[in-house]
């Protein structure tokens with residue numbers, strides 16, 4: 001597997017990709033759903049590698065566990081709750097509203113341009129520049145991004161034919177009750193040697209581990225799974241994929257920790273020092289180090305459907 005070093009320049013991310021007022025409305029709607037759909041504590045071994053897992057934190061009655069072997073973070077949430085969450089009308093309506101969609105375009109346009117460029121480059125590398133790819137984009141939340149993909153040079157068809165050459169699965173992995181089943185279903189949509197491309201938050205990232213329960217990523221049921229890079233690879237292998245490359249081009253870990261620095265524990269001496277006593281250029285260098293080392297919390301993964309994989313293996 002190629003441990004790629006891809007990298008998002010951070011200047012245009014300075015205002016952040018999240019509009020705080022939009023996020024606070026979203027969060028309120030999510031909290032209402034969670035309050036009405038409690039999850040009893042069910043503890044298990046790691047859903048990624050099977051290793052032993054301790055309780056890591058609890059949020060809104062949901063216990064997140066952390067694997068002592070692969071360092072993935074996960075919660076055991078009932079299938080039925082996740083299915084209801086995914087079609088929860090107030091949330092779907094808000095995310096389809098002009099307020100949500102326009103704010104995303106304003107904040108994310110440069111990130112999407114970067115993503116399209118990256119996809120084009122990767123398809124040239126792994127699919128040898130095959131024209132008119134059949135693309136399935138699962139769970140896309142942003143209308144403008146869908147338009148950009150449909151109009152891209154590599155897209156032949158969008159969400160209308162199987163088996164697909166490429167399945168895009170952006171920011172969906174975090175909200176799954178049964179990740180192996182989801183990956184197996186995706187496998188069924190792909191032709192042999194087709195590509196699965198995922199964007200995800202990983203629980204091995206700096207801001208998640210520095211902020212722990214203060215991280216906004218622990219938001220049931222929007223976030224149920226935060227695998228480590230190792231956990232993702234393990235699960236993809238088990239589901240019949242070979243990982244071609246994984247990179248963590250996230251640019252915002254240090255900024256996230258800085259924004260929540262008052263929540264840092266008094267004993268987090270290294271992080272306290274880094275955030276409070278070093279300058280912006282050190283922060284930027286540290287962020288670059290996280291990107292290069294696979295330790296940022298935003299990951300991109302490309303995996304290929306393994307030919308001749310027998311699900312009973």
Ligand SMILES: [Zn+2]
Pocket residue numbers: 046047048049050051067068069070071072231
């Ligand atoms: Zn594990």
